[in-house]
Amino acid sequence: MSELRQNFATKEWVVIATERARRPEEMAHHRERKPLASFVASCPFCPGNEKLTPPEVLRVPASLDVPWHARVFPNKFAALSRDVQPTRSVHRSRRAVNGFGVHDVIVETPDHAQVLALMPDSYVAEILRIYKTRYDELSLDPRVALVTIFKNHGIDAGTSLEHPHSQMIATPVTSVQVRERFQTALRHFDDYGECMFCQMIEEELEEQTRIVMVSEHFVAMELYASPAPFFTHIYPRRHMASFGDVSAAEMNDLARMLRSMLAKLYHGLADPDFNFTIRSAPAESVGVKYFHWYLSVIPRLTRVAGFELGSGMFINTVLPEAAAEFLRKVDVESVRNGAAAATR
Amino acid sequence: MSELRQNFATKEWVVIATERARRPEEMAHHRERKPLASFVASCPFCPGNEKLTPPEVLRVPASLDVPWHARVFPNKFAALSRDVQPTRSVHRSRRAVNGFGVHDVIVETPDHAQVLALMPDSYVAEILRIYKTRYDELSLDPRVALVTIFKNHGIDAGTSLEHPHSQMIATPVTSVQVRERFQTALRHFDDYGECMFCQMIEEELEEQTRIVMVSEHFVAMELYASPAPFFTHIYPRRHMASFGDVSAAEMNDLARMLRSMLAKLYHGLADPDFNFTIRSAPAESVGVKYFHWYLSVIPRLTRVAGFELGSGMFINTVLPEAAAEFLRKVDVESVRNGAAAATR
Numbered sequence: 097m098s099e100l101r102q103n104f105a106t107k108e109w110v111v112i113a114t115e116r117a118r119r120p121e122e123m124a125h126h127r128e129r130k131p132l133a134s135f136v137a138s139c140p141f142c143p144g145n146e147k148l149t150p151p152e153v154l155r156v157p158a159s160l161d162v163p164w165h166a167r168v169f170p171n172k173f174a175a176l177s178r179d180v181q182p183t184r185s186v187h188r189s190r191r192a193v194n195g196f197g198v199h200d201v202i203v204e205t206p207d208h209a210q211v212l213a214l215m216p217d218s219y220v221a222e223i224l225r226i227y228k229t230r231y232d233e234l235s236l237d238p239r240v241a242l243v244t245i246f247k248n249h250g251i252d253a254g255t256s257l258e259h260p261h262s263q264m265i266a267t268p269v270t271s272v273q274v275r276e277r278f279q280t281a282l283r284h285f286d287d288y289g290e291c292m293f294c295q296m297i298e299e300e301l302e303e304q305t306r307i308v309m310v311s312e313h314f315v316a317m318e319l320y321a322s323p324a325p326f327f328t329h330i331y332p333r334r335h336m337a338s339f340g341d342v343s344a345a346e347m348n349d350l351a352r353m354l355r356s357m358l359a360k361l362y363h364g365l366a367d368p369d370f371n372f373t374i375r376s377a378p379a380e381s382v383g384v385k386y387f388h389w390y391l392s393v394i395p396r397l398t399r400v401a402g403f404e405l406g407s408g409m410f411i412n413t414v415l416p417e418a419a420a421e422f423l424r425k426v427d428v429e430s431v432r433n434g435a436a437a438a439t440r
Numbered sequence: 441m442s443e444l445r446q447n448f449a450t451k452e453w454v455v456i457a458t459e460r461a462r463r464p465e466e467m468a469h470h471r472e473r474k475p476l477a478s479f480v481a482s483c484p485f486c487p488g489n490e491k492l493t494p495p496e497v498l499r500v501p502a503s504l505d506v507p508w509h510a511r512v513f514p515n516k517f518a519a520l521s522r523d524v525q526p527t528r529s530v531h532r533s534r535r536a537v538n539g540f541g542v543h544d545v546i547v548e549t550p551d552h553a554q555v556l557a558l559m560p561d562s563y564v565a566e567i568l569r570i571y572k573t574r575y576d577e578l579s580l581d582p583r584v585a586l587v588t589i590f591k592n593h594g595i596d597a598g599t600s601l602e603h604p605h606s607q608m609i610a611t612p613v614t615s616v617q618v619r620e621r622f623q624t625a626l627r628h629f630d631d632y633g634e635c636m637f638c639q640m641i642e643e644e645l646e647e648q649t650r651i652v653m654v655s656e657h658f659v660a661m662e663l664y665a666s667p668a669p670f671f672t673h674i675y676p677r678r679h680m681a682s683f684g685d686v687s688a689a690e691m692n693d694l695a696r697m698l699r700s701m702l703a704k705l706y707h708g709l710a711d712p713d714f715n716f717t718i719r720s721a722p723a724e725s726v727g728v729k730y731f732h733w734y735l736s737v738i739p740r741l742t743r744v745a746g747f748e749l750g751s752g753m754f755i756n757t758v759l760p761e762a763a764a765e766f767l768r769k770v771d772v773e774s775v776r777n778g779a780a781a782a783t784r
Contacts, residue, residue: 097521097524097539098519098521098538098539098541099536099537099538099539100520100536100537100538100611100612101534101536102535102613104533104535106616107616108615108617109611109613111520111539111541111611113519113520175442175455175457175755176444176455177441177442188639188643189448189639189640189643189664190445190643190664191448192443192444192445192446193444194441194442194444195442197442197444197455242751244747244751245750246745246746246747246750247746248745252743253745253746254742254743254744254745254746255745263746263747267444267453267455267751267753268444269444269446269453271453271753272450272452272453272620272752273752274751276620292533295532295533296533299532299533299534320533320534371745371746371749371750372746373746373749373750375750392749394746394749398598399595399596400598401590401598401599402590402591402592402597402598402716402738403588403590403607403609403717405590405715406588406590406715406717406718406736407588407611407615407617408615408618409611411519
C-alpha cells in the first residue's frame, strides 16, 4: 500500500506511491546528449573570451595545463543589481523592495565539455572554496538577507548555457519558505533542546536504509519523505548552521562526497539533468543552535504537475530506501580507477 | 530596475526581472504539436473503451451527438486507496499515514482531439459541476482533510495521457503550505477584520493594470507578485471560502470565464502546456470568513531552476502588468464568432 510520509524538518507531506512504484533503474532516461567540444569559439565562458563577460570578481589562477581553473564575475543578465540601497515600499496590498542584490556566475572549468562528476576531487574543492569565499563576503554585507548557491545542469534543470557553471544570488529579503523552516526548527529546539537535523541524522545513521554514503565529516542520504526520485541531501555530521562554518579539512571531504554523489548519478542514471543548492542559515542567523545547513542534489527526472502546484504536496514513485540502495551500488570508484588505468 | 515584489496573501517574494524582461509575445513557443485524431482505438478514455477504466463513479449522460459528455472513475494507477482507514504512525523522526485517499479521473469529452479552450461554455460548465458534485461528496467524508482539483495539459505540465481529462485527489492530511497560508489569512483577519483576498481584489479592480477580465461574479487577474509569466488567478468577487459554495448562476459565469481565459492562452500563446488547480478551504474550514477560494491557471512556459529550488523565491521575466495587457488584447470572442460564421 502507498504511504503518506511527513518530512521531519519541514512538516511537508509526500505521497510515496508504492502502488505504482518504479524500480530505480527505470528512471535512467538514456537520452541522447550531443557530445560537447572542449572549446567552443562562440561560448562566452570558454578561455580567450574573457572579455565577453563582466569584469572578474575572483579567479582560481592558471596551472601548467590550463589558463585558469575557475572564474567568478557578475551575471551579465543579472536579475538584481548591487549598485543600489534596498528600499522597501508599501502601498496598501502592494509591497516591494527595489532590485538590490548580487548575482554571481562561477565558471567551474575552462573545459566546455567537462562535468563536475568526472573532475578530480581537488578541482571540485577549489569550486567549493570559491563558494565559501563569496558566501562569506556577501553574508557580511548588511544589505544582504539570504545567499543562495546553486547549479543548473541540463535543459530540464533550467540552464541556458552549456559551459559548466554555478551561480550565487544574494537577496535583500528572506523567503517565507526559509522563514517557516527556521520557525519549525526553532520550535523543535525549544521543545527538545536539540537541533532537529542532528537528531534526524543520528537516527538515519542507526537505521542505515536511506544512507547513500558516509565519510568522516559528511553523510549523504535519501530523505524519509523524499519529494522526488533520488532527491539527496548531504549533511555535515557536526552541527553547523552556516555553510560559512566549514573548515578546510571538511571542505576537502565535502568535495570528495559531492563529486562521488554526482558521479553516481552520472553513471547510474545516464547523466541526468540536475540542480544542486546549498541551504544555509540566513546571514543574520549564522551560528544558531537550531538550524543545520545542507546541500540538496535534485535530479530532474519527473515533472511537477497540477497536484503538486495545487496542494503543495508531492507524489514520489520511487521508494527512498530503493533509491538509496541503488545509489549505494553504483560503484564510481572502480569506474574512475579503471578509466585512469586505461589512460595510463 | 528590477524589483522584488511580495505576494500579499502568501508573503512570498518574487524577483520581477525587468532588466532582462521579455515581451509577452516572445513567450509563445509555437512548437509543433502533432494533430490529434478525434478517436484513438488504443486510448482508454475514448468511447467504446469504457471497460478499460475502473467502474464509473459519475457520468454526464449522452445527448444526440455523443455517447456521453463526461465520465468520472477512480484513477487506475491511483496514488492512494479509498478502502482503508487513515492511521497515523510516529516512530521518532519518522511520521506517516497509511495510503488512504481518493484519486478520481474526470474525462472531459469523448473527443480525443478536443480542448477546453474551444468547447462550448455549456460543456465546460458541465465539467465544473462534476468537480463540485465530487468535491462536495469528498469533503463530507470524515477521513478527508484536503481535496485538490487539477488539470495537466501537455507534457511539460506533467500529463501522461493526451485525451482531455482532469483529476481530483482527496488526502487525509493538509499540506504545510496550505496550513501556513491559512495562518497568514487568519492573522490578517484578526488584525483588520476583513478577508485579505477581498481587500486585494477590491484594490486590483480599482488599479485595473493587472486585470484580465471581469464578469458579474468573477475576476481574472495577473498577480502583483506573479511567480511566472501569465500565472493567472480567477477569484469569485463575493466572499467564499470554499469552491463548494458556488451557486448555479455563478458556475455558468465561471465556466464562461475559464473557457475564455484558456482560449486567450490557446490563441495568444500558441496552445501552451498548462495546469490549472482550484485552491479551496480544507474540508474542516468550509465557511470561514478569512479565506477565499480561487482557481489558478499556470502556463508552463519556463523551467524551475536551482535558485527557485534553493531559496523558495521565483524569478519572473515578464511584467505582470504587460502580461495582463497582452491577455486583455487577445480577442477570443471574434475568433470564436468568426469560426462559427465560417462553418455556417
